[in-house]
Amino acid sequence: MTAHLDRLRPVLRRAAEIVHLDADEAELIRDGNNVMYSLRGGIVARIGAPGSGEIALREVAVSRWLETAGLPATRAIADLPQDVRVDDRPITWWKLLPSHRPGAPSDLGTMLRRLHHLDPPQDLHLPEHDPFSGIRDRIQQASWLNGDDHTWLIEHEHHLNDAYSSLASPSDRGVIHGDAWQGNVALLGDGRTVLLDLEAVSYGYRDWDLVQIAVDFTDFHRLSRESYQGFIDSYGGHDMTISDNFRVFADIQELRWLAFALSKAADNPAAMRECRHRLACLQGDIPRPWTWAAL
Structure with missing residues (x-):
C-alpha cells in the first residue's frame, strides 16, 4: 500500500486513541471523499473531509432515524462518541457489514x-437537496x-439551474437518498438489503433518486429493458423517463458526472481525456448512447 493511498492513517490513530480503540491492524477500505478503515471488532471508521463535521453528524442522526423507522441501513455504533475531530476532520464509527455485493x-x-x-423526521432537520452543489x-x-x-x-449550468428552479411539483417531494444507484444498496448473503452512504439524505424531488438508473438505461444503455423494467416494477410502476422533468434531471446528473471528472483531471491524463469526451457528448458532438469510462 502506498503512502498516498494510506494518507490518513495518522488521523485514524489519533481518533482511535480518543475513543480508546486499537487501530494498529486497521485496513483501508476506501479512499475517496470519505476515507474508511475497518478495525478489529467489526468497526468501521469513516473519516470525512475537513470542515464536514455537520454533514457527518447528520449522517449519524439519519442512520439512527432509519433504524427507528425500520428501514435497513448502515448503522452508526451507539456506544462510541460520534463527535470526534482530528485536523478538522470528523471521524464517525459504524458497524462493519458482513460479506455483500451491490444490489x-x-x-x-x-x-x-x-x-x-x-x-x-420531526427532530432532524434535513437540508434542501441541491443537485448543483459543487458543480x-x-x-x-x-x-x-x-x-x-x-x-x-x-452557460449550460445557468440554463439547467433556471430550468430546475422553474419546476413546480410539491406533491413529488419528500425524503430522498440523494445519490441513489445500485452500489449504494448492499445485498447480503442471506438476501437482505441494506442502504449505504447516507450523507446526501435530504428533502427534495423524489424523481432525483430515480434519474441515475434512468439515464443508465436511456443515454448509456448500461441496463437492459428487462433490468430497467424490474426497477420500475419494484419501485411501484413510476417510469422516470416519461416524466415531464426527466430531461432536466438527466442533464443535471450528466453535468454532475462531468464536473466530477473535471475535479480529477488536473494531474490525471486519463481523467483529462475522459473530461474532453464527456464534454463533447454534452455539447452534442457525439450521439447517444454514450460510453463513459469510470474514474
Whole structure:
C-alpha cells in the first residue's frame, strides 16, 4: 500500500486513541471523499473531509432515524462518541457489514419505495437537496479548459439551474437518498438489503433518486429493458423517463458526472481525456448512447 493511498492513517490513530480503540491492524477500505478503515471488532471508521463535521453528524442522526423507522441501513455504533475531530476532520464509527455485493436494479427500486414513503423526521432537520452543489466550483477550478468550453459550461449550468428552479411539483417531494444507484444498496448473503452512504439524505424531488438508473438505461444503455423494467416494477410502476422533468434531471446528473471528472483531471491524463469526451457528448458532438469510462 502506498503512502498516498494510506494518507490518513495518522488521523485514524489519533481518533482511535480518543475513543480508546486499537487501530494498529486497521485496513483501508476506501479512499475517496470519505476515507474508511475497518478495525478489529467489526468497526468501521469513516473519516470525512475537513470542515464536514455537520454533514457527518447528520449522517449519524439519519442512520439512527432509519433504524427507528425500520428501514435497513448502515448503522452508526451507539456506544462510541460520534463527535470526534482530528485536523478538522470528523471521524464517525459504524458497524462493519458482513460479506455483500451491490444490489440489482430491483433491489434499489424496493429500497427507494420504502424510503420515499417515510415521513420526514420531526427532530432532524434535513437540508434542501441541491443537485448543483459543487458543480460551479469544479468548473471554475478547471483552468485548463479553453475559453469557449469554459463559457459553454457556465452557460449550460445557468440554463439547467433556471430550468430546475422553474419546476413546480410539491406533491413529488419528500425524503430522498440523494445519490441513489445500485452500489449504494448492499445485498447480503442471506438476501437482505441494506442502504449505504447516507450523507446526501435530504428533502427534495423524489424523481432525483430515480434519474441515475434512468439515464443508465436511456443515454448509456448500461441496463437492459428487462433490468430497467424490474426497477420500475419494484419501485411501484413510476417510469422516470416519461416524466415531464426527466430531461432536466438527466442533464443535471450528466453535468454532475462531468464536473466530477473535471475535479480529477488536473494531474490525471486519463481523467483529462475522459473530461474532453464527456464534454463533447454534452455539447452534442457525439450521439447517444454514450460510453463513459469510470474514474
